[in-house]
Amino acid sequence: MSNLDSLLHGFTVALTFHHVLLMVAGVLLGILVGVLPGLGAPNGVTLLLPLTFSMDPVSAIILLTSTYWGALFGGSTTSILFNIPGEPSSVATTFDGYPMARAGRASEALTFAFMSAGFGALVGVVVITLLSGFVTSFALRFGPPEYFAVYLLAFCSFIAFGSGAPLKTLVSICLGFAFGAIGMDSVSGEMRLTFGLDDLIRGISFLVVVIGLFGIGEMLLTLEEGLEFRSVGGRLNPREVLAAIGRLPRYWLAMLRGSCVGVWMGITPGGPTAASFMSYGIAKRMSRRGSRFGTGEPEGVIAPETADHSAGTAAMLPMLALGIPGSATAAVMLGGLMIWGLNPGPMLFIDRADFVWGMIASMYLGNVVGVILVLATVPLFASMLSIPFTVIGPIIVTVCVVGAWTVASAPFDLWLVVVFGITGWGMKKLDYPIAPLILAMVIGDKAEDAFRQSMIMSQGSLGVLWASPLVATLSTLAVALLLVPVVSSFRARRRRFRPMEEAAPSE
Amino acid sequence: MFTRRQMTLATAAGLAMPAVVRAQTWPSRPVTMVVPWAAGGGADTVTRIFASGFEKELGQPVNVVNRTGGNGVVGHAAIATARPDGYTLGTGTSEFVNFKPLGQSTIGPDSFDLLSRIASIPAGVTVKADGPWKDFAAFVAGVKAAPKGELTGSGVSTGGSWHLAAAGMTRTLGLGVDHIRWVPSQGGAPALQDMVAGGISLFTGSPVEAKALVDAGQVKVIGVMANARMDMYPDAPTLKEAGVDWVFENWFSLVAPPRLPAAVRTRILEAAGKAHQSAGVRDLMRARGIVPIWETPESFKAFAASYAQTASSLLGELGLVRG
Numbered sequence: 001m002s003n004l005d006s007l008l009h010g011f012t013v014a015l016t017f018h019h020v021l022l023m024v025a026g027v028l029l030g031i032l033v034g035v036l037p038g039l040g041a042p043n044g045v046t047l048l049l050p051l052t053f054s055m056d057p058v059s060a061i062i063l064l065t066s067t068y069w070g071a072l073f074g075g076s077t078t079s080i081l082f083n084i085p086g087e088p089s090s091v092a093t094t095f096d097g098y099p100m101a102r103a104g105r106a107s108e109a110l111t112f113a114f115m116s117a118g119f120g121a122l123v124g125v126v127v128i129t130l131l132s133g134f135v136t137s138f139a140l141r142f143g144p145p146e147y148f149a150v151y152l153l154a155f156c157s158f159i160a161f162g163s164g165a166p167l168k169t170l171v172s173i174c175l176g177f178a179f180g181a182i183g184m185d186s187v188s189g190e191m192r193l194t195f196g197l198d199d200l201i202r203g204i205s206f207l208v209v210v211i212g213l214f215g216i217g218e219m220l221l222t223l224e225e226g227l228e229f230r231s232v233g234g235r236l237n238p239r240e241v242l243a244a245i246g247r248l249p250r251y252w253l254a255m256l257r258g259s260c261v262g263v264w265m266g267i268t269p270g271g272p273t274a275a276s277f278m279s280y281g282i283a284k285r286m287s288r289r290g291s292r293f294g295t296g297e298p299e300g301v302i303a304p305e306t307a308d309h310s311a312g313t314a315a316m317l318p319m320l321a322l323g324i325p326g327s328a329t330a331a332v333m334l335g336g337l338m339i340w341g342l343n344p345g346p347m348l349f350i351d352r353a354d355f356v357w358g359m360i361a362s363m364y365l366g367n368v369v370g371v372i373l374v375l376a377t378v379p380l381f382a383s384m385l386s387i388p389f390t391v392i393g394p395i396i397v398t399v400c401v402v403g404a405w406t407v408a409s410a411p412f413d414l415w416l417v418v419v420f421g422i423t424g425w426g427m428k429k430l431d432y433p434i435a436p437l438i439l440a441m442v443i444g445d446k447a448e449d450a451f452r453q454s455m456i457m458s459q460g461s462l463g464v465l466w467a468s469p470l471v472a473t474l475s476t477l478a479v480a481l482l483l484v485p486v487v488s489s490f491r492a493r494r495r496r497f498r499p500m501e502e503a504a505p506s507e
Numbered sequence: 508m509f510t511r512r513q514m515t516l517a518t519a520a521g522l523a524m525p526a527v528v529r530a531q532t533w534p535s536r537p538v539t540m541v542v543p544w545a546a547g548g549g550a551d552t553v554t555r556i557f558a559s560g561f562e563k564e565l566g567q568p569v570n571v572v573n574r575t576g577g578n579g580v581v582g583h584a585a586i587a588t589a590r591p592d593g594y595t596l597g598t599g600t601s602e603f604v605n606f607k608p609l610g611q612s613t614i615g616p617d618s619f620d621l622l623s624r625i626a627s628i629p630a631g632v633t634v635k636a637d638g639p640w641k642d643f644a645a646f647v648a649g650v651k652a653a654p655k656g657e658l659t660g661s662g663v664s665t666g667g668s669w670h671l672a673a674a675g676m677t678r679t680l681g682l683g684v685d686h687i688r689w690v691p692s693q694g695g696a697p698a699l700q701d702m703v704a705g706g707i708s709l710f711t712g713s714p715v716e717a718k719a720l721v722d723a724g725q726v727k728v729i730g731v732m733a734n735a736r737m738d739m740y741p742d743a744p745t746l747k748e749a750g751v752d753w754v755f756e757n758w759f760s761l762v763a764p765p766r767l768p769a770a771v772r773t774r775i776l777e778a779a780g781k782a783h784q785s786a787g788v789r790d791l792m793r794a795r796g797i798v799p800i801w802e803t804p805e806s807f808k809a810f811a812a813s814y815a816q817t818a819s820s821l822l823g824e825l826g827l828v829r830g
Contacts (some may be wrong), residue, residue, distance in 0.1 A: 050555070053555070141704055142704055143705060184576075184611065186578070201581060335551060339552055345723055348719075
């Protein structure tokens with residue numbers, strides 16, 4: 001087990017006072033970045049990148065990765081407390097996290113989120129440590145058809161949602177696809193749906209839409225309903241955190257399932273956002289408590305959180321070994337590596353073993369540090385819920401607007417936030433589900449690119465989606481997931497109408 | 508430390524000073540350099556290395572700001588429409604020459620004060636390590652033998668720089684510009700991944716980006732479209748050496764909004780030129796496979812014009828010119 005020897009060597013590199021201090025600083029910065037909607041992990045790491053140019057590469061990567069972990073943790077906090085995802089990958093956490101908080105179980109939801117996220121991250125690092133060779137070869141088998149199949153699978157596993165009128169869900173999905181299509185089409189280079197507005201050339205940022213629909217929309221609803229957060233949990237007992245930790249092992253299956261989905265999406269690399277949606281969808285289907293998802297079910301928090309973090313961690317390996325970033329944040333770090341004078345690739349594992357294994361060791365330590373730090377902040381964050389709405393409301397609106405500004409420093413985005421805020425309020429009043437819109441927007445654009453690339457490669461033949469065992473398995477699974485609810489509802493209906501059908505032939 | 512009184516005086520003096528005098532004091536505050544591409548990419552790396560030397564010469568910090576989106580349109584528009592006071596400069600990349608022909612924007616070489624190219628990164632011919640071609644000669648024979656559209660290339664979006672590199676190469680070989688079917692990609696890394704996965708025949712992007720996969724034994728660089736071989740790949744011949752008279756480099760340049768005050772412009776050119784000559788800047792670029800370039804505004808203008816001509820003729824033959 002030479003990997004384990006290398007890892008132990010890595011710990012000697014990472015476990016210095018200086019490096020642990022950097023981890024703490026990174027995690028704290030990351031939490032701050034993650035809590036602010038709009039200012040996501042990629043932005044946070046980008047902002048820090050210039051600071052690291054004068055640092056030694058090991059310290060630099062420890063600071064950046066720790067910031068990333070912190071941001072992943074922080075992103076879940078506002079999802080749960082205010083229904084405002086701080087990170088794209090924590091949108092799925094709002095589905096059950098926010099109902100839990102409203103039911104006075106905020107501390108419990110936060111604890112579950114943080115602990116399961118930490119667990120997911122550890123699974124991710126363990127896989128990286130033990131299976132580095134296998135994992136890197138796997139990532140290289142992914143071309144456009146495989147990507148499309150993965151996105152389709154993520155979509156199909158989530159979309160058969162059940163709740164809500166099917167027609168309204170369909171409208172939401174179509175709106176999401178349309179918003180995602182705005183801007184330059186990278187396949188043909190043409191402008192789409194820009195209506196001659198220069199501000200639309202760069203497209204509508206997914207973050208701006210999330211901030212509007214969730215953040216401002218939620219504020220408007222609260223205003224309408226009487227200026228206070230309902231069912232605020234007054235009990236702020238650190239013991240609640242410990243009690244929640246004690247209950248966590250009960251959900252081992254959900255955690256394991258989430259980690260598997262996450263690791264797989266991290267190395268393929270489909271990215272943490274797709275992973276969290278996919279994990280939520282799968283958990284909803286497979287769990288015995290699936291029907292209670294969306295009403296404040298702990299499993300609905302655990303599933304996306306484990307997947308989100310394990311995908312984030314696992315995405316580091318293809319970046320180091322092959323120069324293929326598995327997430328937007330990994331892409332920024334890849335740029336960092338180049339600037340520090342390190343070339344990613346298999347030679348990095350040999351020439352700069354101290355760097356690679358120091359970084360992997362710091363991923364273990366950084367996540368442990370992260371979990372401890374965020375758990376310590378749970379009572380603090382949860383107490384934010386007992387602040388009167390007249391104080392916290394304006395703060396949230398300010399944070400939302402600032403967050404929207406940081407996405408691209410464009411005044412136009414601020415108007416978009418307002419428009420989407422009103423849209424979000426309207427959608428909630430009229431019972432149009434928001435989640436399918438977000439999913440369509442996040443995955444739709446990427447899926448479209450992958451599909452059109454595949455079609456150019458195959459010269460228009462759909463056979464490319466069944467061309468190899470890997471892609472065929474993915475495509476078949478996706479189609480099956482899509483058809484199962486249709487078939488089962490059809491069967492149910494047949495059963496119900498059986499008496500009438502039997503009556504027919506006798507005429 | 509300034510006292511408040513001194514500050515007031517200074518501000519008043521600043522307001523009263525005529526533009527010429529103020530220009531001589533440029534820069535009295537930090538300078539912003541806008542990069543139209545994401546942090547960590549080629550343009551960003553070039554700019555940050557250059558900025559590190561530039562700020563030493565200026566004695567003021569140079570902030571690198573990434574304004575991404577719309578294939579570079581957003582960032583280039585931000586540079587072109589900034590106040591021409593010398594405090595906003597930017598990195599113009601070869602794409603801005605093609606915005607007009609592609610119908611993406613009205614911004615073109617005339618929208619900027621073209622100061623100088625800073626650096627270039629040559630295109631290359633990168634293929635799968637276990638593919639059918641052992642060297643560039645075998646590749647050329649293979650391309651000529653293959654029917655039009657059988658081979659696929661990737662590395663950038665349709666009409667992007669590396670697409671032009673491929674089109675120009677096949678045209679020089681006496682074949683059609685669309686002899687190699689272009690599969691658009693979101694950048695170098697995904698295109699290389701697609702090639703290893705088996706869907707793409709060749710990658711014409713920067714061989715520097717292919718380094719990790721070359722080391723991994725997955726791909727090989729069999730030719731570079733530069734005037735001289737690259738230090739990183741001493742065994743890969745230039746296309747010229749191999750008898751194919753085609754050079755293509757993606758370039759990065761220092762540009763400013765038009766109508767800079769003359770004194771500021773002179774000062775920028777002087778400081779930037781000095782910064783560019785420094786060993787720190789040049790060595791950092793070379794170590795990353797980037798070719799440093801510094802020239803006069805006149806020769807950059809002439810280069811941009813000839814590049815625009817080549818690019819628009821290729822885009823025209825590819826059927827991508829709109830408007």
